[in-house]
Amino acid sequence: MLYVMTLEWQPGLSREERDGALARRAGWTYPPGLTVEGEYWLGAENPAVVIVFQAESFTPIMEVSLAWGDKFKITAYPAVTAAEGLAAGAEALGRRVA
Template sequence: MLHIMTLSWQPGLTREQRDGALARRAQWQYPEGLQVLGEYWTAAEQPAVVVVFEAAEFVPIMELTLTWGDVFQIATYPAVSAEEGLRIGPEALQRRRV
């Protein structure tokens, strides 16, 4: 299943803590079972990072949030492509009206 994860800096972090997170990221690998389609660093505080990934199970998502929760506020959302949404949307609307 496709997911979007946003990571926003925890309030009150020092410059050293943010720099440490960057150094930590350089050494870190995504957990097994999580296929990253893209990782984007924004020019904003919230979100600072956006990750698009696929995962069949919750375990690698939980591992990621436990690993980075000390420096980021993390939100994860299930998602579909626009193409897929347009394909399944009419069916969902049909069921909703019933």
């Protein structure tokens, strides 16, 4: 299943702690069972990072949260592509009773 994850800086982190997160990211790898389609570092305070990924279970999502929860508030959302959303919407509208 497709997901979008947003990471917002935890409040009160020092500049050194934020810089340390960058160094930590350089040596960190995603857990098994999570396939990244894109990782984006935004030019904004929050969210700071957006990750688009596939996961077959909750386990790797929880592992990311455990690994990075000290630096980021992490939220994961189920998602679909625009084409999938349009198809699902048309199907749902076709079943809707007025």
